[in-house]
């Protein structure tokens with residue numbers, strides 16, 4: 407076993423960087439979903455939803471950068487082309503969504519997929535003592551679970 411400069415197993419860390427690339431690609435899909443509904447939303451709730459979706463995509467954009475820089479910190483190379491993103495995306499792609507309930511359901515569906523990927527990374531990072539990635543996943547999971555609760559509440563549904 408060889409340790410890298412941050413004291414983690416080199417091979418295991420590179421493998422984890424690969425998993426983080428899957429998360430990165432899916433976050434980009436989520437981000438683009440949010441841009442789409444921010445632009446295309448119609449109806450009497452336009453003003454509040456337009457602003458809410460901007461708030462969410464701004465947050466997603468910051469997380470994309472955190473994930474990419476974590477990949478670099480672990481010795482990997484962040485995926486950065488659309489064709490790479492499409493090839494590993496698991497998050498549903500929303501196209502031409504202008505109806506408010508469909509938009510909110512797209513957010514829930516996207517976050518549900520991101521949570522699955524994050525929980526896998528949380529487990530693996532714990533197993534290799536990668537606290538930096540582990541705590542990042544922990545924070546993401548907590549925040550996204552709360553967003554899902556609020557989106558479900560908006561739909562009039564319980565979690």
Ligand SMILES: [Fe+2]
Pocket residue numbers: 444460
């Ligand atoms: Fe805008």
